[in-house]
Amino acid sequence: MTDQAYNFAYLDEATKRMLRRALLKAVAIPGYQVPFSSREMPMPYGWGTGGVQVTAACLVPEDTLKVIDQGADDTTNAVSIRSFFEKVAGVATTEATAEASVIQTRHRIPETPLHAGQILVFQVPIPEPLRFLEPRETETRVMHALEDYGLMQVRLYEDIARHGEIARAYAYPVKVEGRYVMDPSPIPKFDNPKLNMSPALQLFGAGRECRIYALPPFTRVESLDFEDYPFTPSKAAGQDCAICGASGSYLDEVITDDAGGRMFVCSDTDYCATRVQEASA
Amino acid sequence: MYVAVKGGARAIANAHAWLDAARRGDRDVPELGTDQIREQLALAVDRVMAEGSLYDPDLAALALKQARGDTIEAVFLIRAYRTTLPRFGVTLPVQTDKMDLSRRISATYKDAPGGQVLGPTFDYTHRLLDFGLAAGREVPPARQADTALDPAPHILSHLGGEGLMQAEPEGAGAVPDLTRDPLEFPAERALRLQALARGDEGFLLSLAYSTQRGYGRNHAFVGELRIGTVRVSAQLPELGFDIEFAEIVLTECESVNQFQGSKTEPAQFTRGYGLVFGQSERKAISMALVDRALRAEEMGEDVSGAPAQDAEFVLSHCDNIQSSGFLEHIKLPHYVDFQAELELVRKMRRAAGADAVPDAAE
Amino acid sequence: MDGLTPGFDHPATDAARAFRMVLDAMAHPGRIVTLDGPVAPAPCSQAACVALLTLADATTPLHLAGAHDCGPLRDWVAFHLGAPLVGPEDATFALGTWDALGPPAAYRQGTPDYSDRSATLIVEVPALSAHGTRLTGPGIETAAHLSVPDPDALRGNAARFPLGLDFLFTSGAQLAALPRTTKLGDG
Numbered sequence: 001m002t003d004q005a006y007n008f009a010y011l012d013e014a015t016k017r018m019l020r021r022a023l024l025k026a027v028a029i030p031g032y033q034v035p036f037s038s039r040e041m042p043m044p045y046g047w048g049t050g051g052v053q054v055t056a057a058c059l060v061p062e063d064t065l066k067v068i069d070q071g072a073d074d075t076t077n078a079v080s081i082r083s084f085f086e087k088v089a090g091v092a093t094t095e096a097t098a099e100a101s102v103i104q105t106r107h108r109i110p111e112t113p114l115h116a117g118q119i120l121v122f123q124v125p126i127p128e129p130l131r132f133l134e135p136r137e138t139e140t141r142v143m144h145a146l147e148d149y150g151l152m153q154v155r156l157y158e159d160i161a162r163h164g165e166i167a168r169a170y171a172y173p174v175k176v177e178g179r180y181v182m183d184p185s186p187i188p189k190f191d192n193p194k195l196n197m198s199p200a201l202q203l204f205g206a207g208r209e210c211r212i213y214a215l216p217p218f219t220r221v222e223s224l225d226f227e228d229y230p231f232t233p234s235k236a237a238g239q240d241c242a243i244c245g246a247s248g249s250y251l252d253e254v255i256t257d258d259a260g261g262r263m264f265v266c267s268d269t270d271y272c273a274t275r276v277q278e279a280s281a
Numbered sequence: 282m283y284v285a286v287k288g289g290a291r292a293i294a295n296a297h298a299w300l301d302a303a304r305r306g307d308r309d310v311p312e313l314g315t316d317q318i319r320e321q322l323a324l325a326v327d328r329v330m331a332e333g334s335l336y337d338p339d340l341a342a343l344a345l346k347q348a349r350g351d352t353i354e355a356v357f358l359i360r361a362y363r364t365t366l367p368r369f370g371v372t373l374p375v376q377t378d379k380m381d382l383s384r385r386i387s388a389t390y391k392d393a394p395g396g397q398v399l400g401p402t403f404d405y406t407h408r409l410l411d412f413g414l415a416a417g418r419e420v421p422p423a424r425q426a427d428t429a430l431d432p433a434p435h436i437l438s439h440l441g442g443e444g445l446m447q448a449e450p451e452g453a454g455a456v457p458d459l460t461r462d463p464l465e466f467p468a469e470r471a472l473r474l475q476a477l478a479r480g481d482e483g484f485l486l487s488l489a490y491s492t493q494r495g496y497g498r499n500h501a502f503v504g505e506l507r508i509g510t511v512r513v514s515a516q517l518p519e520l521g522f523d524i525e526f527a528e529i530v531l532t533e534c535e536s537v538n539q540f541q542g543s544k545t546e547p548a549q550f551t552r553g554y555g556l557v558f559g560q561s562e563r564k565a566i567s568m569a570l571v572d573r574a575l576r577a578e579e580m581g582e583d584v585s586g587a588p589a590q591d592a593e594f595v596l597s598h599c600d601n602i603q604s605s606g607f608l609e610h611i612k613l614p615h616y617v618d619f620q621a622e623l624e625l626v627r628k629m630r631r632a633a634g635a636d637a638v639p640d641a642a643e
Numbered sequence: 644m645d646g647l648t649p650g651f652d653h654p655a656t657d658a659a660r661a662f663r664m665v666l667d668a669m670a671h672p673g674r675i676v677t678l679d680g681p682v683a684p685a686p687c688s689q690a691a692c693v694a695l696l697t698l699a700d701a702t703t704p705l706h707l708a709g710a711h712d713c714g715p716l717r718d719w720v721a722f723h724l725g726a727p728l729v730g731p732e733d734a735t736f737a738l739g740t741w742d743a744l745g746p747p748a749a750y751r752q753g754t755p756d757y758s759d760r761s762a763t764l765i766v767e768v769p770a771l772s773a774h775g776t777r778l779t780g781p782g783i784e785t786a787a788h789l790s791v792p793d794p795d796a797l798r799g800n801a802a803r804f805p806l807g808l809d810f811l812f813t814s815g816a817q818l819a820a821l822p823r824t825t826k827l828g829d830g
Contacts, residue, residue: 008655012365016655017700020662021735024698025759027669028809028822030781034759035463040360045603046610058666060659070617077613079289107617125607136593138466145755164632169621177781177824179805188621199784201670208603210463216670216782216824234624253620267617 009056010088015039019057019212023203026214031176032144033127033211041207048081048106049207051123055085055104058119058203064092066100071108071250071267078106095270107170109191111249111271114200116217122185124206127213129173129183149181152224160229169234174221181224182213190233190250195221239264244275304349318342327530327559328352332601333359334460334479336529336558353481353601360602364460372515373523377533377556379432380509384560387436388503389537395433400508401560436505437535440550447540447551466593473575473592474568478556480599482564488589489570497574497587501553504537508560532557534565538573543581551580571595649681650696650723661697665811668820673778673787675771675819683723684715690813691738691765698763699736701725706734706750709743711767731762738765741792747800747808758805761823768792771814777828778821789819791827798827 007013022036041049059065065085069078073095081104082093094100097112106123114120126132130140133151143149152173159167166172172189176182184195185204195202195215202215215221225231240247242263249271251264266272305312319326319342329341333356341359348354384400387393399405411418440446457472464476477485492498513527534555542548553573555565574589584590598604651657657680664676683692699705705726707716712728720726731737731749744764753761768790775790776797791797791812800807800823807823 006365008659012367013654013658014700014702016658016662017698018702020666021698021703022759023666024669024763024809025761027666027782028824029758029805030824032758032805035465035757037461037463040357040364040602042361044357044609045606046608047606047613049606058659058663060663061656070614074289075614076289076293079293083290106613107615125610137597138593141756145758163629165629167625167629169625170618186615186618188617190621201666208607218784219781234621234628237624237628250617251620252616253623267620 006088008061008089009059009085010042011039011053011056015053016057019053022212023054023057023214026203026212027201027216029180030215030219031174031180031182031213033206033213035210036212038207038210043080043084045208046125047077048104048123050205050209050212051104051106051121051207052081052084052205053207054121054203054205054212055102056089058102058121059085059089059091061089061091063089063101064094064099065089066094066097066103066270067105068103068108068110068268068270069106070252071110072269074269096274097268097270107186107188108250108267109187109194111246111266111268112274113194114198116199118200120198120200120202122187122202122204124183124185124204124209124211126171127183127204127206127209127211129171129181144180147179149175152181156224157226160226165229166225166231172231173224175224176215177220178222182215182221184221188235188250189223189231190235192221192223192231193233197221241266241272244272244279246272246275304347313346315339315342315346318345324560325350325352327561328482328564329355329359331558331561331564332356332479332481333363334558335359335363336527353605357602357605370515372513375511375513375529375531377507377511377531378435378438380507380511380531380533382430382433382507382509383530384508384562385433385505386503386507387505389505390436390439393433393436393439395431398430433507435535437537437552440504440537445549446537447549449552464596466596468592468596470572470576473596474554474556474572476596476599477568477571478558480568481601481604482561482567484599484601484604485567485571486563488574488595489567491587492570492574492589497577497585497590499553499570499573499577499582500539501536501570501573502538503566503569504535504552506532506534506562506565508532508562530559532559532561532565534562534569536566536569536573540580551576647719647722648683651680658697661693665694665697665818665820668811668818669782669809669822671782671787672780672821672825673773673783673789673819675773675789675817677816678818679816683719684713686710686713686767687716687719687738688767688813689816690818691767691811693816694765694811694813694818695720695724695726695736695738699724699726701727703735704729704733706731706737706739706744706762708737708739708745711739711743734762736763736765738767740767747796750808752803752806752808755806761806761808763809763811765811765813766792768812768814771812771817771819778825779828780825782822783825786828789821791821794827797821801826 022034026034041052067078067082069075085091097110102119104121128140130143133155134140156166170188171183171186172192174182174184197218199217201217204213223231235250239251243265246266249266252267253262253264255262319338325345326338326341329344330336344355344358382398385398437446459475510528510530512525514523514525516523536553538551540549540551553569555568557565571589575592577584577590588594661678664678668674668676678690678693680693682689703726706729737744750762772790773788775788776794778787804823809823810821812819
């Protein structure tokens with residue numbers, strides 16, 4: 001049931017129109033960060049306010065919403081955001097990736113391949129991929145305008161010189177359609193290949209930083225690399241999921257005792273549970 | 282067999298029930314009324330109104346109660362409520378020179394028309410704990426003058442008459458609104474002042490202090506500090522006249538700062554400006570000093586890279602709802618990213634020939 | 644202001660459904676979607692009417708071009724949107740036929756540091772069909788086809804990427820989108 005004290009999907013209509021205009025421009029310029037006048041939401045900045053605003057602007061009553069954090073449906077912030085939309089939009093919710101029409105996520109892309117018609121909404125803390133090289137917005141904006149990504153290339157190459165590889169495990173920068181360098185949000189670089197040519201629409205919301213950006217379906221997304229040091233997605237080496245046995249999924253390491261014991265399990269809880277269910281059927 | 286942790290929803294519900302109980306505290310102690318907070322913790326209420334950007338003492342008192350006295354949490358409650366409110370229009374500028382004064386002091390003149398009015402200040406109190414307050418001592422009413430103070434002109438207007446004080450240009454066009462448009466740089470002064478007015482008192486205090494200690498020094502005096510009540514009015518085009526609809530308490534500070542002059546301008550004094558909801562003079566003075574520091578470039582001063590002179594730095598970090606939200610979000614699970622780092626560090630250690638961590642999982 | 648047509652029956656949910664259709668169209672250039680909903684005075688199509696109700700308001704200057712710049716439609720805009728009516732150079736949205744809207748260069752193209760600050764043109768066309776110019780680019784798996792006016796001018800617009808205009812083509816209740824990223828082939 002929708003909470004009658006609030007408008008459908010919480011936001012007022014003027015705010016939704018503002019968000020929707022920004023979303024359309026974001027889709028029209030893949031990878032470019034569109035400034036939008038982010039609103040204060042009833043959850044803190046940094047806890048998914050950008051994703052929540054994007055989801056609120058997109059939801060229709062017929063949607064089925066899935067919310068994950070770290071790949072899991074039952075992590076506390078995912079639970080909190082899901083119950084927010086149950087309350088203010090009255091939409092159906094699901095844990096099944098395939099059944100969701102809108103998926104809001106923090107830090108993961110589901111293992112189950114997304115299909116056409118789905119919308120994946122990412123929560124983004126720092127949307128600017130150049131921010132850690134140059135803290136000033138006034139500078140990074142010019143770098144994007146001039147397509148001047150030399151500083152990023154230099155930094156990545158310094159990593160190789162120092163560590164033998166690019167020392168970035170997550171929020172690994174990508175180039176979109178050969179033009180804008182984009183932060184894919186803090187997903188592990190294991191997930192980067194899923195961004196490329198996805199049939200789903202991928203939307204990114206950064207509330208505190210007031211930025212929205214997007215990847216339309218079937219958009220070319222390349223992880224930055226060098227010819228002699230090609231990008232490699234990575235995960236826990238040589239491990240399978242201890243619960244479902246999956247070998248190709250991203251794994252969390254769980255400490256099982258105080259004697260150094262540990263095990264590896266799927267971070268995508270729906271993927272893991274579905275595999276267990278299918279195996280026992 | 283390992284079983285993944287479940288039950289996030291129940292854990293959240295239980296935590297919130299515990300929060301409600303903890304807020305109430307010992308049930309043998311009478312519950313605090315929001316009217317008591319409004320009347321007796323008025324400066325906390327004022328701070329919540331100022332940084333929450335919403336003038337409503339009753340709501341601010343409620344927010345403080347709900348937040349268990351946590352100022353920033355209370356500000357957050359007010360901001361989240363404020364953003365859902367419809368906008369009916371824009372008021373006319375308030376006339377602070379017509380203010381009904383409760384306090385008005387100047388450090389730059391011994392006396393001035395309108396006089397020095399100390400008002401309800403902590404200044405010159407000896408900071409000795411008053412155990413009588415704990416014992417419930419009755420406070421006798423303060424003596425009151427027979428007549429209210431006349432409105433007093435701004436003290437800096439006397440300097441302006443001599444041409445010694447730099448005049449402020451009339452604002453051109455609509456005032457920007459950072460709650461409706463994302464911050465953009467360079468930010469004009471009206472936008473900077475708007476951000477500072479709702480900025481965190483502690484952050485602005487530290488920045489202002491840093492200018493006094495030499496990080497962007499600009500030699501500030503408190504030209505005038507005034508606290509009092511102003512009337513708020515709006516133009517109603519349908520009616521064809523202005524209508525007064527509210528009274529609010531404001532604190533205003535104008536700092537007097539030196540300016541060496543330039544080839545085109547003779548030496549004169551310049552101004553920093555602070556204006557804050559309620560009685561918040563520490564905030565108003567801090568704001569004036571930071572405002573003046575942010576004008577360093579336009580004054581042609583040597584911009585030394587001091588934090589208080591850097592508009593992008595100050596404005597991007599002065600909002601305590603943004604900063605506390607982002608700071609505290611690192612409490613949220615980050616184990617996916619941490620796992621990715623873990624793998625990377627292990628791999629780099631292996632590549633560097635460092636001893637492998639004994640693998641007890643095998 | 645006589646004879647004003649109604650707006651959305653259920654503003655929040657009707658606008659939400661309409662936006663999803665427009666978003667779907669923009670994310671899949673060339674895809675033709677149907678926008679159900681209220682109608683505005685002639686010559687405004689139903690799809691253009693619903694798109695404007697969904698996206699435009701007092702903060703979005705609107706240019707009405709040619710026959711669309713008529714009294715009844717101006718009144719409708721004033722009542723339902725409150726959008727200020729402006730010339731092409733100041734418009735966030737513009738509405739009219741391709742010929743009436745005039746050369747794309749007259750509209751805001753965005754700036755190198757803010758490429759999003761460009762106009763969106765709502766182009767009323769006699770009919771929309773999935774035949775005609777071949778479209779490729781983001782949002783399109785292999786290729787799409789759409790009947791578009793003046794492919795040469797649209798090619799010129801795409802060549803300005805990341806600057807340039809974005810287009811919504813409307814006919815009756817149908818709408819298709821063409822963002823600046825779409826490459827136009829022959830035919």
